[in-house]
Amino acid sequence: KPDSRTETYVAIEFHIDNWRWAGVPFYVRTGKRLARKVTELVVHLKRTPQALFACVPDTHCEPNVIILRIHPDEGVAITFGAKKPGTEMMMGSVQMDFRYSTGFGARPAAAYETLLLDAMQGDATLYTRRDEVEAEWKLIMPILEAWGAQTPEFPNYAASTDGPEAAARMLENHGHHWRPIKR
Numbered sequence: 710k711p712d713s714r715t716e717t718y719v720a721i722e723f724h725i726d727n728w729r730w731a732g733v734p735f736y737v738r739t740g741k742r743l744a745r746k747v748t749e750l751v752v753h754l755k756r757t758p759q760a761l762f763a764c765v766p767d768t769h770c771e772p773n774v775i776i777l778r779i780h781p782d783e784g785v786a787i788t789f790g791a792k793k794p795g796t797e798m799m800m801g802s803v804q805m806d807f808r809y810s811t812g813f814g815a816r817p818a819a820a821y822e823t824l825l826l827d828a829m830q831g832d833a834t835l836y837t838r839r840d841e842v843e844a845e846w847k848l849i850m851p852i853l854e855a856w857g858a859q860t861p862e863f864p865n866y867a868a869s870t871d872g873p874e875a876a877a878r879m880l881e882n883h884g885h886h887w888r889p890i891k892r
Contacts, residue, residue: 716856717741718866720876722883734883738876742868744891748779751888771802783817784808 718740725735754773776786786806793799809817827835864873871877871890880886 718743718872718876720872720879722879734885736880736885736887738872738887740866740872744869744871744889747781747890749888750777750779751775752777753885770800778808782808782810784810784812 718738720736720738723735723737724730725733752775754775756770756772770790771788773789774787776788778784778786784807786804788802788804790800791803793801824835827833862875864875866873869891871887877887
């Protein structure tokens with residue numbers, strides 16, 4: 710509904726406060742009624758400061774990307790730069806793509822099949838531990854309290870889109886962009 714005040718979308722930038730991840734932004738978005746239902750982790754690897762092949766002009770190169778697809782179509786895809794066949798030093802983008810649905814010749818377990826079977830067998834490996842849940846609430850509670858203290862800006866968006874324009878601008882301000890939801 711255009712006049713709805715129910716929170717249906719969030720886009721947020723996280724930073725991890727340690728030496729390994731210093732200066733690396735983590736962007737997360739989730740919402741209802743987006744272009745499609747998808748859960749994936751997309752890692753854009755930084756370009757090295759020096760060119761791998763000295764004779765390749767320093768032109769725009771697509772980043773190397775690792776995509777962990779959680780739902781639907783579980784699997785892993787890696788996109789990276791490679792030398793094109795031939796005598797000239799020309800680079801191109803290639804993709805390796807593993808899909809559980811075709812990789813083993815069998816259907817992967819449905820969302821809760823493995824979890825329920827593990828519960829019946831007393832295996833807690835895939836379950837969230839109490840300290841993890843407490844750490845998650847420690848992260849989320851200040852956000853919920855801030856929302857409760859003041860009415861946040863509320864940029865609505867049309868159903869079946871990638872979400873509000875404000876989310877796109879958030880990344881564009883840092884020279885990044887979201888991976889399109891509708892493909």
